[in-house]
Amino acid sequence: MDFRPTVPVDAAWLLVGGWIGAIVVASGINPSGVSGSGTESLFGVGLPLGLGGLGIDVTVWLHFGAYAVLAWLTARAAGSDDARTALFALVVASGVGLAIEAMQATIPARTASVGDAVVNAAGAGLGVAWRRVTSALRRGSDRDR
Helix, strand or coil, rough: CCCCHHHHHHHHHHHHHHHHHHHHHHEEEEEEEECCCCCCCCCEEEEEEECCCEEEEEHHHHHHHHHHHHHHHHHHHHHHCCHHHHHHHHHHHHHHHHHHHHHHCCCCCCCHHHHHHHHHHHHHHHHHHHHHHHHHHHHHHHHCC
16 A cells, blocks of 8 residues: 655645636736726736737737646646646646636626637647656656766
């Protein structure tokens, strides 16, 4: 019988849940904000979002990054680096993105966007690739010791 504690895995899944919660809260940002001010309103709190680079709207970067982190956290929580785990993490992160877009379709101040869902999935793909590469590098450095 294996008596290893499961706390690290449970804590990893708590991180995944917390990150999903952060994405859901961020979905409450009113995209209209204050016209021309460079801020958006998150439940009445102005946030400076003039961070766009390469001519790409800042929300694209936020979507891409948020789902890359979600996929990476999900793959890590699953505790394996194989292709099946990578696919699982990709499906979970992309599914959360689709669910958020569907939820936004029901909120008057929000709109659902196929483009956002595609960016979410692309970010998730990067997160999975990031996890696989860093894990392979870590395994390689462990073998060198």
